[in-house]
Amino acid sequence: MQYYKPVIKEFTLAEKNEKNGLFQFIMELADGSKCRIFYSKNPDWKATHIARLNVTPCPVCKKDFICNCMEKFLDVLDQQIKDRELFQAALAK
């Protein structure tokens, strides 16, 4: 499973709640997978959860129903989002 390296292609805001600092973004990965990623902004951006949208089979286990594979990549994706400043771009739209 270590071989899988998700690369974010699109990152768009899905829902935001400024009051409680909870945000949801839709991510499209280079392999065509789509995920919803949940963030808590207070006090700092922290990825709390990720759910794959069942539009394509899971890129890791190849199943086309709910699995938890993407949870293992939460840190990798979070780092990529921060390195590429994707929050700023998504929130500016």
Ligand SMILES: [Zn+2]
């Ligand atoms: Zn899977």
